[in-house]
Amino acid sequence: MPNYRRAFVPGGCWFFTVTLLERRNTLLVDHIAILRDAVARTRERFPFEIDAVVVLPDHLHAVWTLPHGDADFSTRWRLIKTRFAKELPKAERLSAVRARRGERGIWQRRFWEHLIRDEADYVRHVEYCMINPVKHGLVSR
Structure with missing residues (x-):
């Protein structure tokens, strides 16, 4: 198994990219209410x-700040992804590996995270969230 290097900074701020397995899918915008509910339920606990x-059709970007003393963003993403997937009908194609493991074929297994290091880094990543729909041709400005 790969040994991923992650920065765990309690109370830190991170930029994330989370992607659907099928990049041509539009599940995130088609089922935005389910996604919102999954996030809200996760934030309760x-x-x-x-x-x-x-939130774009096939991926999302987010900047989060965790509470003081807490660096567990992985559990939060696992819960959001699981809750979202459980609410969708089982219509996706499954690889033999995913079927054997009892997994859904909704999300890419992992996500990308970047620890925000300073105010300029924070501003860059918030601006990236704002410009991303333009970059993907979903809006004009």
Whole structure:
């Protein structure tokens, strides 16, 4: 198994990219209410601040700040992804590996995170969330 290097800074701020397995899918915007509910339910038990978020058809970007003393963003993403997937009908194609493991074929297994290091880094990543729909041609400005 790969040994991923992650920065665990209690109370830190991170930028995330979370992606659907099928990049041509539009599940996130088609089922935005389910996604919102999954995030809200997760925040009830594992609070965090959402500094910025952008939801596109096949991926999302977010900037989160975790509570003082807490660096467990992985559990939060696992719960959000699981809760979202459980509410969708089982219509996706499954690889033999995913079927054997009893997994859904909704999300890519992992996510990308970046620890925000300073105010300039924070501003860059919040702005990236705002410009991303333009970058993908979903809006003009």
